[in-house]
Amino acid sequence: MDLQQMRYVVAVAETGGFTRAAERCHVVQSALSHQVARLEKELGARLFERTSRRVRLTAAGEAFLPPARRALEAAERARSDVAAATGEIRGALTVGSIPAVASVDLPAVLREYRLRHPQVRISLRAGSSEQLVARVRDGHLDAALLGVQPGFLPQGVHDRELxxxxxxxxxxxxxxxxxxxxxxxxxxxxxxxxxxxxxxxxxxxxxxxxxxxxxxxxxxxxxxxxxxxxxxxxxxxxxxxxxxxxxxxxxxxxxxxxxxxxxRVERLAWRRFPPSPAASAFLALLGVDTPPAPETDPEPS
The missing domain is CATH 3.40.190.10 (Periplasmic binding protein-like II)
Known part of the structure; x- marks a missing residue:
């Protein structure tokens, strides 16, 4: 099992088909299908049900998908942390926003961010405030700009009123x-x-x-x-x-x-666990100081 196979499985699950997954991963479909089949053989279970109309996850696929996503995220985080240790911010930043935000000039913020950190891949996602909070909480977004009524407090995330x-x-x-x-x-x-x-x-x-x-x-x-x-x-x-x-x-x-x-109250929400270097840099532009990730205890000798 390797990260590329996990990446292919996640792509098939998210796009709903092998053809679209291959396009996303920039490989030919036969190569992607072959790697997914190899992984299924190694696991001893089929991850997808394939019909002429659609592809969907099996129960085994549903069980495999969350840890596969976490493994890919951990690998990406490892690369970005190493780059940050050498003074360069790399990796990915995914920001969500409601359609109408007044308190933050998001395009201007992203322009400044891009000038400072050109190696970061930036993705924007739109949605309702409720959807965005859930995506931040589940780890699909690094941060989100919300528009809510007074008294609304997002659950399971850090947040601040803007x-x-x-x-x-x-x-x-x-x-x-x-x-x-x-x-x-x-x-x-x-x-x-x-x-x-x-x-x-x-x-x-x-x-x-x-x-x-x-x-x-x-x-x-x-x-x-x-x-x-x-x-x-x-x-x-x-x-x-x-x-x-x-x-x-x-x-x-x-x-x-x-x-x-x-x-209407506009709020900024971000993930509770330590943000990636790319996310920390974005939050810093919005005036949020995030603590560094805790160091792990050294292995006993």
Whole structure:
């Protein structure tokens, strides 16, 4: 058993097929299939069920996958730690983020990071705050930028508050509310809304603000991100509630302060166990000092 075989198994499991796994690993499919078959023979169990339509993990494959991922991560960590000991940050950095972040200029941070550490491979992942916390906790992300309601504390990760801001009503320029200096939640109950998916943290902030006053509202359109929300508002399909610091950057729209509107807290979450040198360097750019990994006791002589 070797690391390359583990890498192939993880790739097949994550892509759902041998062809896509071979493309990811930059090898021909026959070579990848041969190595997986050799590993299965050594283990004495099939790791995948293969049909003409799909490939899926067997029970043995499900058992093999987590330790294989840990072994690959440990090997990558060993390489990056050695490089760090010689003064060079190498390895991989995987950062997650909600679609709309106002407290951190993530592209600017990553540009500075890239200038300082050009040997690090950087991956970005988008998702809801709940999904990102789970991925950080499970070790799939080094850090994540979240947008949650006050009182939300991510479980199983380190975290810190970055900023909090009130939501504003975002409306088309010709909308009657565009002429208002400010409004309250009750004034908005007759409006049609464009909002995020029901059940998401971004949506819950607005829903709870209305529910706290015993009010109902109509969400006629649910979208996955602000890039869809803005043009829908611009075309008069509805209004939106967004954090003030982010909404101000939406061109061609008007923002109206909401006196008793929802509040969003942006938080940074990162893994609890000692971060890799690449992750520590990223967290340092955001003002987080992480302790070094504990040294292991020397072997008794």
């Amino acid at each position: 900023a909090r801001t009130r939501h504003v009503a975002v409306v088309a320029p010709e909308h009657p509310l565009a002429r208002c200096g400010e409004v309250d939640i009750r004034r908005l109950t007759g409006e049609v809304f464009v909002d995020f998916a029901d059940g998401s943290a971004a949506r819950a902030q607005s829903d709870r603000a209305f529910a706290a006053l015993g009010l109902r509202r109509e969400v006629a359109f649910e979208v996955s991100g602000v890039e869809l929300m803005a043009p829908m508002v611009r075309h008069g399909l509805g209004i939106a509630l967004l954090p003030a610091t982010f909404a101000a950057e939406l061109h061609g729209l008007r923002t109206v302060p909401v006196i008793d509107g929802p509040v």
